[in-house]
Structures are given as structure tokens and as C-alpha cells.
Amino acid sequence: MSSNGRKTREMILDRIRVANGDGPATTFAPSPNAEWESLPREYDRRGALDAEARTALFAERMADYNAAVYYSDEDGLRATIADVLHERGKRTLVVPHGFPQEWLTEHVHVINESEFDSASVEDILNVITTCTVAIAATGTVVLQHGAGEGARRLSLLPDYHLCVVRESQIVETVPEVMDVVRVNATRPTTTISGPSATADIEMTRIKGVHGPRFLDVVIVR
Amino acid sequence: MTVRVGHAAEAAKFPIIANTLVDDSQIRKNVRHATDVIQNKRANVVAEQRDWQELRLSASKIKEHTLKYLDRYLEQFETACTRAGGQVHWATDADEANKIILELMQSAMAKHGWAREVIKVKTMTSDEINLNAALEAAGIRPHETDLADMIIQLGDDKPSHIVVPALHKNRTQVREIFSRKMDLPELGDKPQDLTDAARHYLREKFLNVKVGFSGANFLVAETGSVCVVESEGNGRMCLTMPEMLITVAGIEKIIPAAQDLEVFLQLLPRSATGERMNPYNTIWTGVHEGDGPREFHVVLLDNGRTNILADKESRQTLHCIRCGACLNACPVYSRTGGHAYGSIYAGPIGAILTPQLQSMKHSQSLPYASSLCGACYEVCPVRINIPDVLLHLRSKVVERQQDMLAGGANFEGLAMKMAAFAFARPTIYRWGQKFARVAQRLLVRKGYIRWLPGMLGGWTAVRDLKALPQEPFREWWAKREVEKTKAATSV
Numbered sequence: 001m002s003s004n005g006r007k008t009r010e011m012i013l014d015r016i017r018v019a020n021g022d023g024p025a026t027t028f029a030p031s032p033n034a035e036w037e038s039l040p041r042e043y044d045r046r047g048a049l050d051a052e053a054r055t056a057l058f059a060e061r062m063a064d065y066n067a068a069v070y071y072s073d074e075d076g077l078r079a080t081i082a083d084v085l086h087e088r089g090k091r092t093l094v095v096p097h098g099f100p101q102e103w104l105t106e107h108v109h110v111i112n113e114s115e116f117d118s119a120s121v122e123d124i125l126n127v128i129t130t131c132t133v134a135i136a137a138t139g140t141v142v143l144q145h146g147a148g149e150g151a152r153r154l155s156l157l158p159d160y161h162l163c164v165v166r167e168s169q170i171v172e173t174v175p176e177v178m179d180v181v182r183v184n185a186t187r188p189t190t191t192i193s194g195p196s197a198t199a200d201i202e203m204t205r206i207k208g209v210h211g212p213r214f215l216d217v218v219i220v221r
Numbered sequence: 222m223t224v225r226v227g228h229a230a231e232a233a234k235f236p237i238i239a240n241t242l243v244d245d246s247q248i249r250k251n252v253r254h255a256t257d258v259i260q261n262k263r264a265n266v267v268a269e270q271r272d273w274q275e276l277r278l279s280a281s282k283i284k285e286h287t288l289k290y291l292d293r294y295l296e297q298f299e300t301a302c303t304r305a306g307g308q309v310h311w312a313t314d315a316d317e318a319n320k321i322i323l324e325l326m327q328s329a330m331a332k333h334g335w336a337r338e339v340i341k342v343k344t345m346t347s348d349e350i351n352l353n354a355a356l357e358a359a360g361i362r363p364h365e366t367d368l369a370d371m372i373i374q375l376g377d378d379k380p381s382h383i384v385v386p387a388l389h390k391n392r393t394q395v396r397e398i399f400s401r402k403m404d405l406p407e408l409g410d411k412p413q414d415l416t417d418a419a420r421h422y423l424r425e426k427f428l429n430v431k432v433g434f435s436g437a438n439f440l441v442a443e444t445g446s447v448c449v450v451e452s453e454g455n456g457r458m459c460l461t462m463p464e465m466l467i468t469v470a471g472i473e474k475i476i477p478a479a480q481d482l483e484v485f486l487q488l489l490p491r492s493a494t495g496e497r498m499n500p501y502n503t504i505w506t507g508v509h510e511g512d513g514p515r516e517f518h519v520v521l522l523d524n525g526r527t528n529i530l531a532d533k534e535s536r537q538t539l540h541c542i543r544c545g546a547c548l549n550a551c552p553v554y555s556r557t558g559g560h561a562y563g564s565i566y567a568g569p570i571g572a573i574l575t576p577q578l579q580s581m582k583h584s585q586s587l588p589y590a591s592s593l594c595g596a597c598y599e600v601c602p603v604r605i606n607i608p609d610v611l612l613h614l615r616s617k618v619v620e621r622q623q624d625m626l627a628g629g630a631n632f633e634g635l636a637m638k639m640a641a642f643a644f645a646r647p648t649i650y651r652w653g654q655k656f657a658r659v660a661q662r663l664l665v666r667k668g669y670i671r672w673l674p675g676m677l678g679g680w681t682a683v684r685d686l687k688a689l690p691q692e693p694f695r696e697w698w699a700k701r702e703v704e705k706t707k708a709a710t711s712v
Contacts, residue, residue: 152503
């Protein structure tokens, strides 16, 4: 920061201190942490549903925002993914680093994450990812872009996103999801609730603007 | 320091602009439709959230706490963001912010030979500082990428709502703008057609423009993270595709910890668009190796916010998370639309925010642009008591006017003093009533006064005044007491 910049910074901080009726900053000032800890948080920090009801709610809320939901068990996952792709007519698929290869059949043409930036637009029309955690109450999947989830642009540029969600990753409420996200708080984090959308023209909800126009979710029980 | 809020300082008074807008039936229809739809959606998803009031209370307390320690939290944010590879800048006003942003862009563009273009995510703060005009003057082309902002930019228009800035335009009007500016004579007018046109138009920009620009919904002090809330994916594009990203944020956008996001990410989407969750939230921290921009800057903006902080009775204005719920609920806004407020911040929140940012020197008519019905307070997710602040600001406007008129003739002040004198003395009050009853005779038509002379005409210009009754309550009561006593004695 330039010396000019430092002066501006001090000026703004001083104006805040004066506005708050504080004296100049001292190293002995009490930390705000204790006060933050005691702020009222009477809202629901935990959900009340059992696993089955939670999964059902997640599927219902996902569908509410135009995402298609499929179910599978661990053994049948490879077949389920193949069926979904077949049904959608998808033959090429972008696959992130660390995505389990055994979930993919030889019938799909795989573009690995490392080839993504040089691949043609036609080749990156479809992407498959896992997720970090999901929220039932809002119908949301959360990606922190680690192994299996890909860098942020992977799940953004394609037109079609297929996301694999394990039942154990579904939590009921937003506070529960933040407990998971906070473990790796400084990782890039994207929450996705349905396909991209807008209601800017006459409040008519249009699915698919700049992000993927289609979002499918496979829930693994 | 010169605080600027868009072009609010030059705008005409609210009643003057409003007067012309209420006669525009197309705008009234468009605004009414949009606010009705959002309000209904909001009501449904808020009713579904059982702990809504508890969330509101927590949000309000978190904001109150943050403002009390704002200097510490800003420093904490700066340290954490810098540690993660971001660069933090400070700006006292609009010009300073624009200067910092321009210098950053110009030096990067010159160094790397990038095209002089920037892709922008919707940000009210950028409108507040008139960034686009500053960019264009320096030969840098800003591309607004939010659909509504595109409609505004291409149509050479002004935003009229915090969340849905083009809600005053209907599909036919949007089609006209797009087909002209994008050279698409065959374009249809279905919202799907118009959205597809925007997708096509912007895709090439997202893939090629090297500089991205955004605002911020939240800055997290604990981690140095920034959170942007959006729907279309244009935000994700601008935040991840360019080589360089610059974010401008008002200093009040800070929250202490990542955990606090759990409160605001429940309140904001339900209040703003009536969704349980908006399609996309992006949270990032500094620079991420191999993912997104390689250079990241945050400009922390004061621009009058510390003035508001210094006023204990109205500092709650800084709690605002820009959801726009108060606009949709406001009976005044739904009839005039946003342009009447002469500021990029319209509606009830604009009526308190705009004049305060400008130290009450401009936009003095805005605190009066309200019926004080309280609907805004009821829907506010962070419990800003807007009616209270409006009243407080009205008294400040009056004080200012009195200061300015000190020594001169102040008819309103004189009239108020006379009224206070009469109200405190029953005899004078009674004679005043008798006098007024006689004086009004010439003016009363069918029980109403529709015209008053001189300054009093300001009242009757917009509403009728009920005539004083021939027998006021006090006389009726006195007569009744006399009759009761008579009746009692005659038994």
C-alpha cells in the first residue's frame, strides 16, 4: 500500500473510532470475541428429520427448482450413471481430478480436468462431479472444489451438470452445512440450488442463463 | 472528501418526480406486477421458516455487534485476506475508489496487453460511485452481465430497484432494446428468447475478457473471505474466469465469522427473491492456486458510511443487506417506482440511506416519501426500524431548515409556535375553534374544503380537508354534562 493509501486507511479507522466514541486504538482494548460468542442464536441450529425423511425433503426441494433426481445404491451406481447419461443422450463427459473412475462405463468419452482448458466448446457440454455436502431444506449442493469436484469453471461452463450426492452428505439445515463448510473455510466454495435462473423479465422464472441449464442429481443410498 | 451517491445530489425533489411518474400507467402496471409477485413468493417461503423471527433477531444483533467493533473487524479482514494472497485498498469517497480501481486496471492492461474491457457482476456500490462513467472516460469498456443490468446499460436507463433494477420494463420494451443493441431484428419477446439472447451475447465476453469486477454481499473478517449471492451464473463467470478480479464493498458489508453466514444466507434469498436459496453463492478467499483469478483486490469504501455510524439513532441503517423487501412492501414505492427517489437506492431504505450518506445536505425530501405505515420494518430481515429513522431524519431536516432560516422569516416555524401556544391554553383554543368555524364558511363545499389560500394550499393541492363540525366534541360534551345534571335533578 502506498503512503497515501496508509493515510486513507488510518483516516477511515479513526472516523470509525470517533463515531463509536472509542479513544485511539490501544493494544489493551478488549477483544470482541467473548461478546460475539454470547450473541443470541435461538434459531434452529439442528434439523429434526431422520435420514429417510431428510433425503426425501432434499429430493423434493431439488425437484422444486427444476433439478432431476435419481436414486442408486453403491453397487448400482455405475449402471445408474450410465442410464442417466443415456437417457439424456450424453456421450462426452468432463471428469474432475479424483473422481472415482469405477463409476464410469467405457461408453462415455472422458475429458479429464487437465484437458479442460484446451478442449473445444462442444466437448465441454457435460460435466459430472461429486460434492462436499448438501442441504435438504433448501435443495442445495455445495462444492468446495476438491478431489472429484473440479475447479470452479468445470461445473460452470458446461450446459449439463450431473452431481453425485451420498445420502450421508445430506444435512437438513443451513447452519449444519456451515459447520461442514467451515472446516475448510478458506477453500473456494460454491452453493448450487437448481440450474442457473433469472426472473428479471416480468418476474417470469427462466431456467438456464449463464450457468448450466440442466442439473441432475444422483442420490447414493 | 466529497460523498457522491450516483446522481442523487442533482435530482429533483421526490414529490416533483413522483408527480409525473404516477401518471405513467405502464410503469405503474409493471412495478405493481413485479412487487406483487415477489411479495407473494416471499410470504410463502417466510411462512415455511419456523424460526424466522429468531433469525431476524440474530442478524440484527450480529450487525449491531459488528458496527461496534467495525475498526477491529476491518483490520482482521485485511490481515486474513492479505495472507490468502488478496490485496486490500481503502477509499474515503467515490472519486478515491474510482481512482484506485482505474489505476489497478490500467496498469494490468498495459503490462499484459489485455483488451480494455471489464466484465461486471451486479453491484449497487459501483452505481453509487458512478464507476462506469469513470471507466468509459478512461477508455475502458464496462460490460454489465446481470440480465437486468444489461437492460439498464443497453437501454441507457437508470436502475429502479435494488434487486430487480429493470422491473419497470416489460418484455416488449426489453425486446426493443435488445434487438436494437444486439442487432437481432428477428428476436422474439418471450422471456426465454430474451434470456437466450443475453446468454449468447455474453458468452464470448466471459471467455475472453481478462478483468472482472464485483461488489460483495458479505466480507468475513475471520477468514478474509468474500461472498457473492446471485442467480444467473454471471457472477460465477466474472468471479472465476478473468485473470484479475477487483471487488468494491462498503465497510458495513463485514460480518465477524463464517458461522454468521448461516444466518444471512437464510434471510437474504427468502427476502430478496422469495427463494429458499438463490441458485448460486460463491465464497472465495484471496487467490486460489489453479482456480480462478491470479490477482485479487478489494476496495473498502467509506463514502459517507462513517457519518451514519456517528448518529446513534440511525446507525441501524448500516445493517442493510440490500434485499429489497422494503421496496416491494412499500405502498409508496409500488405506486411511484424507483426513479422518483432520484437515487440508485430507492424505496424505504433509499429514503433513509441516500440523504444520510450525503450528510443530509441533499435529498432532503426523501424522509417524507413515506406514510410511516411500518410495512418496511415488518419485512426487514435485519429489523431496521425504518419508520423510526424516517422520523429522526425528518426532525434533522427541520433543524437544518431552522438553522438556515435563523433570523429570517420562517412561516412554518411561526405557525407551529402559535399552534403550540393555543393548544396549551383552553380558552384561546375554544375561541380559535369558533373563529375558524366562521372563517371556513366561504370555503366549505358539501362538508369538505378543497381549496385553501397561500401556503395552506400545499395541503389541499393533493387532498381534501374535512370541514370543522358545527358542534365540536368539547361543546357537545359540555352540553351533555349540563343535560345529565338537569336530568338527575329533575328525578
